[in-house]
Structures are given as structure tokens and as C-alpha cells.
Amino acid sequence: MTHHKRLLVIGNWKMNLDYVEAVHLGQQLGVLMKNKPVEHTDVVVAPPFVDLRSVTSIVESERIPVEIASQHVNANDNGAHTGEISVSMLKRLNVKWILIGHSERRSMYAMNDDVVATTLRSVTRAGVQAVLCVGEPTEVRHAGEHEAYVTAQLTSALEGLDEKSRELVSVAYEPIWAIGTGETATSQVVSEMMAHIRSVLEHVSCAHARVLYGGSVNADNASSLVLEGGVDGFLVGGASLKAESFMSIVQTCDDCYDGKR
Ligand code: PGA
Numbered sequence: 001m002t003h004h005k006r007l008l009v010i011g012n013w014k015m016n017l018d019y020v021e022a023v024h025l026g027q028q029l030g031v032l033m034k035n036k037p038v039e040h041t042d043v044v045v046a047p048p049f050v051d052l053r054s055v056t057s058i059v060e061s062e063r064i065p066v067e068i069a070s071q072h073v074n075a076n077d078n079g080a081h082t083g084e085i086s087v088s089m090l091k092r093l094n095v096k097w098i099l100i101g102h103s104e105r106r107s108m109y110a111m112n113d114d115v116v117a118t119t120l121r122s123v124t125r126a127g128v129q130a131v132l133c134v135g136e137p138t139e140v141r142h143a144g145e146h147e148a149y150v151t152a153q154l155t156s157a158l159e160g161l162d163e164k165s166r167e168l169v170s171v172a173y174e175p176i177w178a179i180g181t182g183e184t185a186t187s188q189v190v191s192e193m194m195a196h197i198r199s200v201l202e203h204v205s206c207a208h209a210r211v212l213y214g215g216s217v218n219a220d221n222a223s224s225l226v227l228e229g230g231v232d233g234f235l236v237g238g239a240s241l242k243a244e245s246f247m248s249i250v251q252t253c254d255d256c257y258d259g260k261r
Pocket residue numbers: 012174178179180181182214215216217235236237238239
């Protein structure tokens with residue numbers, strides 16, 4: 001049976017926008033989405049923790065067709081973890097998605113492959129959708145080791161995951177050299193990595209997972225990344241902070257949907 005995947009675009013607001021600004025952006029997204037509804041694309045935003053409550057309220061009360069993600073979570077259920085947040089706390093706020101192992105968490109906040117694997121298990125066990133972020137640094141790309149690097153990140157997180165949990169996984173390929181640099185990976189580079197990631201996913205029985213690209217995505221490069229790069233959507237940082245630029249990426253993605261993936 002062919003399984004047609006919808007596209008998925010996630011806005012990662014990172015440590016930007018206080019709750020007043022976040023509500024404003026949520027409302028602007030609502031207006032744009034009502035003017036031009038999307039058909040084939042799931043739209044998700046990932047605000048900072050302290051904005052989650054306000055953004056979920058606005059999205060629910062104004063029936064904005066956007067789901068909410070958290071940028072991070074602690075793998076433990078509760079207890080002595082000062083400054084951390086648990087999956088159940090996020091679920092209670094109607095958070096449907098959680099980003100796991102973003103490169104900024106890996107490089108600055110000690111999130112190694114073991115922590116990523118444990119976190120992925122707590123998230124999926126709770127029935128929440130996990131977005132596993134992977135991607136190589138510049139020196140690894142220059143050494144030609146990028147495929148092996150990404151394989152190791154994927155297998156350490158996904159191998160041995162039970163079937164129900166595997167259903168809840170999406171992957172975001174974000175080469176570190178492309179994040180926030182304006183240096184987007186070419187469609188060719190992305191297309192090769194998509195093929196590689198999909199073969200690894202098949203190996204770990206996760207072939208259904210959507211594979212996104214992230215790293216300096218904007219309205220101008222989005223269509224070639226979908227059409228030639230073969231991505232199932234995007235994880236967008238900088239360009240997700242303005243309603244117009246984020247929605248034009250979403251619209252471009254939606255327009256490129258051909259039902260073939
Ligand atoms: P960017 O960030 O779009 O600003 O490059 C992407 C990300 O880190 O998710």
C-alpha cells in the first residue's frame with residue numbers, strides 16, 4: 001500500500017518572543033491561514049516554554065489550524081531537576097510535538113546520543129510526536145563522513161524502539177553549517193542526504209517517518225528543496241519569527257505537494 005505523507009512545516013522560535021509577542025505572532029498566523037488555508041501541510045510552531053500556555057490558548061480559542069511543539073523536554077517523569085520540564089507537563093498544555101536533540105541542545109547543553117535516545121523514549125511512550133534532529137558539523141562534512149555521522153545519530157536514537165513509538169517519529173536533518181548562517185544546503189546535497197536517511201529509517205523499521213530539512217530555509221529556497229531535494233517539509237528557525245515569511249514557506253510547500261511521497 002502506498003502511504004501518502006502530508007508535508008510538515010515546524011517553526012522553531014528558539015529563545016525569541018516573550019508571551020505577548022508570541023500571542024501576537026499566533027494571531028497573525030491565524031489571519032493569514034484563514035485567508036489562504038493550506039491543504040496538504042501540517043503546520044506546527046515551537047514557542048519557548050513560558051509562551052506555551054498563551055499560544056495554545058489563542059490557537060484553541062481562535063481555532064487556528066496550527067499545533068504546538070516544545071523545543072525541548074527532560075526525559076525524567078518528575079523530581080529534583082531544577083529548571084527542567086517533563087513530558088506530562090507539556091501534554092497537559094496540549095503540546096502535541098517535541099523537538100529532540102536540536103544541535104543547539106547537543107552542542108551547548110550536553111545532550112548526547114544517550115540522552116537523546118532516553119528522551120525520545122519518554123516522549124513517544126507518552127504518545128507525543130517526536131521530532132528527532134540530526135545533522136553534521138562542517139568538519140565532518142569536509143571529511144566526507146556526514147553519512148556515517150547521521151547514521152550513528154539515527155540508529156542510536158531509533159534502534160530497538162517499539163512499533164507504537166516508531167509511529168510517532170519524524171526526523172529533521174539540519175546540517176550545523178546551514179543553521180542560522182544563510183548558507184542553505186543545495187537541493188543536491190539535501191536530496192542525497194534524504195535518500196541516505198530514508199534508507200537508514202527503513203533499516204530500523206521507521207520508513208513511514210517524515211524527513212524534514214532545516215538550515216536557513218526561506219520562501220525563495222523552499223520550493224526547490226521540496227521538488228528537487230525531496231524533503232517532506234521543514235524545520236524553520238529565523239524565518240518563522242515573522243508571520244509572512246513563515247506562511248510563505250508553508251504556502252510554497254503546500255503548492256509543491258504532488259501526492260507522490
Ligand atoms: P534557521 O534555524 O532556519 O534559522 O537556520 C533552523 C533551526 O535551527 O531549526
